[in-house]
Amino acid sequence: MPNATPDTAPMTLLRGAELVLPHGITDQGDVLLVGDRIAAVGGDLGAAVALGPVEVDASGHRAIPAFVDQHCHPIGGGGGGGPETQGFPIPVERFVEAGVGTVVGCLGNDSVVRRPEALLARVKGLRRHGFGAHLYTGEIGYPPETVTGSIRRDLALLDEVRGVKAAVGGIGSITTRHQLAALAGEAARGARTAGRAPVLHLHVEPALTSIALVGRAISRGDVDPTTVTVTHVNWNEAVLAEGIHLAGLGVNLDVTACIRPDYFPGAIAPEQAIRRLLDEVDPDRVTISSDAGGNHGIGDGTLLTHQPGLLLDTFVRALETDLVPVEQLVRVFSANPAARLGLADAGALTAGARADVLLMDRSSHRLEQFYLAGRRVLDAGTALVSDQAANERPDRNR
Ligand SMILES: [Zn+2]
Missing domain, CATH: 3.20.20.140 (Metal-dependent hydrolases)
Known part of the structure; x- marks a missing residue:
C-alpha cells in the first residue's frame, strides 16, 4: 500500500458542480459518495447534509466520471x-x-x-x-x-x-x-x-x-x-x-x-x-x-x-x-x-456506480480533485498516494 495517508471519508457531498451526466449537463448539482459508490446525483442534495458527510464546495468546477x-x-x-x-x-x-x-x-x-x-x-x-x-x-x-x-x-x-x-x-x-x-x-x-x-x-x-x-x-x-x-x-x-x-x-x-x-x-x-x-x-x-x-x-x-x-x-x-x-x-x-468491456458500474456519474469522480476547474480545465472509490486521492492537482514515495523511503531496518 502507498506510504502517504490519503484523505479518507466514508461519506462525501460534492456541492454545486457542473455535472456531466449520461443524458446531458446539469449546470449546478451535487454528488453524494457513500463508501466506494455514488449514492445519489441531483440538482440539490442539501438534505443529505443531515447524514453528516464531508462537504466539498465544488462550485466553479465540473464533475465528470474518472x-x-x-x-x-x-x-x-x-x-x-x-x-x-x-x-x-x-x-x-x-x-x-x-x-x-x-x-x-x-x-x-x-x-x-x-x-x-x-x-x-x-x-x-x-x-x-x-x-x-x-x-x-x-x-x-x-x-x-x-x-x-x-x-x-x-x-x-x-x-x-x-x-x-x-x-x-x-x-x-x-x-x-x-x-x-x-x-x-x-x-x-x-x-x-x-x-x-x-x-x-x-x-x-x-x-x-x-x-x-x-x-x-x-x-x-x-x-x-x-x-x-x-x-x-x-x-x-x-x-x-x-x-x-x-x-x-x-x-x-x-x-x-x-x-x-x-x-x-x-x-x-x-x-x-x-x-x-x-x-x-x-x-x-x-x-x-x-x-x-x-x-x-x-x-x-x-x-x-x-x-x-x-x-x-x-x-x-x-x-x-x-x-x-x-x-x-x-x-x-x-x-x-x-x-x-461490460463494466456496468464505471464510466458514468450515476447512483450505484463506482465513486470515481474528477473535479476539473471550469475555466482552466485543471484536474483539481479526484475521488477514487470514494476516497480523495488527489487534491489541488497533487496525488495523495504514491508508490514511489513508499519505495524510496529510507530503509530504517539497516
Ligand atoms: Zn500497447
Missing part, C-alpha cells in the same frame, strides 16, 4: 528492441494524476520477462489501491502466452480477465485470417463460459496491410465485427480511413493518446482523430486509451516511456481548442470504454 483506460501496460511494455528497451512500470500516482479510475492492462512486446502472471498480480494490486482494474489475456505474439495455459481458461476462470489482446500483421503476430479466426473462436467460447460478451482487442500496425487483414477476416465471416476493438487507429490517414470503413461494419475504434505527430511522423493527433471519428461513425464506437507503459525512441537512443497523463492532456486540448464538447469527450474517455 477515465477508463482500456489499453495500458501497468508493468511496463516495450522490450522489443533488447533488454535495455523495456518500458518502466507505471506507479499509481501516474494514474491518479491522469484521472484514470479504471485500468485495463495488457502485455507489450516482451512476454518472456513480462509474464501474464505478473500483469495479473499488478491488476490485483491496483484493485487493492481502489482502482477498477482488469486485464486482457493474450499478447503481441502468436500463439499467445496466458496465465492458465489457454485463452479460453483465462477468460472462463479469472475474474480480472475481460477480453483478449492480439496484434495483427507484425513479426511473430497474427499474419493470417485463419489465425485470427481461431483466436476469435477462443475468445468467444471463453467469454461465453464466463457469461460475458467477447472482447477482441486488436493492436494494428502503421502498415495498411495490418488493419486490412482484420477487414478480410470480417468480410469472410471469420470474426464477428461487433466483438472487435481496433486500437491505434490514428497511426496515419490510411489506417484511419480503413478503420472508418470497418466501423461501418460494427467494429469499435480506439484512438491512442501517445500516437501523436510529434512522436510518430504521419500520426493524427488524438483529439483530431476523435473529432473526425465522432463525425463519421456511430459515436458509441469511439474510444481512447493511453498505451502508457509503452515507449518509443526519441532519436539519440533514449527511450520515452508513455504515461497515462497523455489521456488528460488530450482531454484538455480537445476542450481548449473547442474541438469536442465535454459531454462527447466523457463518452469517449469513460462511458464507451466501460460499455465496451
